[in-house]
Amino acid sequence: MENRNKTLLEIFLTFLRIGAFTFGGGYAMIPLIQKETVEKHGWISDKDILEIVAIAESTPGPIAVNSATFVGYRVCGFTGALCATLGVVLPSFLVITAIAFVLREFQSMKVVQYAFFGIRAGVLALILKALWSMYRQCPKNPVSYAIAAGSFILAAILNVNVLLVLILCAAAGFLASTISLRRAES
């Protein structure tokens, strides 16, 4: 029992560290998760962590939260998942709560408004860069291009609800892969 509590505490502290030291979220976290859970603690094998990351990417929710829940569950069941998820979220929660209070105090200052005026243009550049990296990771075939174009037209131009766009695209992807599979079989 004491051993289990010690492991739970270790899981919590490990994911607290991961949550506290990864900026920009998502993919930036993967190398750190790998280092902490595979190399340092040996909770997960090298092969399994790759699978876990792949599954974290193909399930909804932030990748960091998904991987934390998964690793926690693997090591210590439900309680492990709870400790890992709490650990990975807590630093964000505390930092942002503090920042919310600071921003409220300073955001009406002229210097802060000018700073954010510049920053907004910089953020646009960052999002454009993210668009490019996503494009590079995406499979290059006509179906993918059509779905990407379709989701842009639906969401940006026709203002269709984003949840509906995602559901439609998932259905289109499933349909396309089923058809190509049938063709390959016959």
Next chain:
Amino acid sequence: MIYLELFWTFFKIGAFTFGGGYAMLPLIQAEVESHGWMASADLVNFVAVSESTPGPFAVNISTYVGTELAGIPGGIFATLGVVLPSFLIILLVARCFEAFRNSRIVSGCMAGLKPAVIGLIGTAVLSVGKTVFFPQGFSTGVLGGMSFYISLAIFLLMTVLAFKKVHPILLICLSAVIGICAGYGLGLPV
């Protein structure tokens, strides 16, 4: 009941977040604007705050919106909402790992969701671009305004730096410095 509303809104956002934070910007924007919770310029400002602080964007934005609207309890409800779908889905997947991994339905849907994310980030580029370049809407003749050209210059410079793999936080700091210098130097309207 603001707590329940925060919880449910961010629950939906958590349940549909695919492919990292930026793909969710159009959804988050639609939700916070339809509730009147946040102006679109404030949301773009917050993207920069989130890039410069630890943690995933979805978690950060939910904590922020929740805290702004309803104090610390609001932050807790919103954050709980965004994390819960992940937590439940992963618990389920972890129990039937093999079935999930070999599922044709899952891989088929993912084949559709990956390119969908590209279209959604494209949507985010468009709407953030509107906020940056035409904060008052298209009709006010902003093309003649100094703010428009300064924004354009910062955007072009930062795009070059972003593709040269300059760290996002450095890039945000640089944008802030240019914004402050140009703002005071040219006496831009606030």
